[in-house]
Amino acid sequence: MSIEELGAYGIREMDDEQIRRFLSNQRVGVLGLPEEDEPYLLPLSFGYDGDERLYFTYLVGSDSRKTVSSEMAERASFLVFKVDTMYNWQSVLLSGTITAVPESEWDELTDLLESVWRPDVLGSAHLSGGLAVYEFRIDDRRGITHQGLPPELEKRIE
Template sequence: MSIDELRAYGLTEMTDSEIANFLASQRVGVLALPEEGSPYLFPISYEFDGDDSLYFTYLSGSSSRKRQATDVAETASFLVFAVDTMYSWESVLLTGRLERGSESAWDDVEALLADVWRPDLFESASLSGDVELYEFRIEDRSGVKHQGLPPGLEPSET
């Protein structure tokens, strides 16, 4: 079914303000990078600057598939979603460009990255691995949400 058809069941498109608030309230999404055959997808924590960029830190080794796929990608997609119940969920899809951050960029976004969630395993490993900063520049954004029971399932007022 299309989004237009799902509106009859309570699905709504998110406004730009709702998308920004949602991105600011979340910390993890799924990054999709183009690769030959099928996309390379992986979960990653992020920080949103409140405007048009997300920031990722990669923990990578000498032959990182993630870094190699990122460095050749012209565009990427990023999906952030939250599901409270089957009748209450939100989903935001972003498309944009990824660029490796410079050394000076770390200083500019260090305060933003302080709140980025990472598994403890990655925190420990970052002491011995390469940590790189990437900026995801948002070029297109869309979001949908469903809040509450769909029409026909709501309790009747009697």
């Protein structure tokens, strides 16, 4: 079914401003990188510049699959979603390019990356790898939202 057909059930397409507000208030999503047999999916926290870029901090080892996949990817996808109830949720799918940010530019991103949520284990565990910062440049964005009950349940409440 199309978004238009699902409109009768309370599903709406988000406009650019709604998508920006949504991304500004979220901190976690799933990065999809192309690989030969199937996509490589990574749950990641992110920083958002409020416009067209997301930033990820990778913890990398000497043989990091996410680094190799990111470096080889011509295109990538990023899914951010929030589910409050089965009748109240939002989802934004982004597509774009992903590139490593040179370490010489990391200082410019300090404020943006400090607000990024990270699991506690990443701050407290002894990690043998290094860090890398990647920029995801958004080329296309689509968002949908569902807020409210479907028509058949609204009729029961009346």
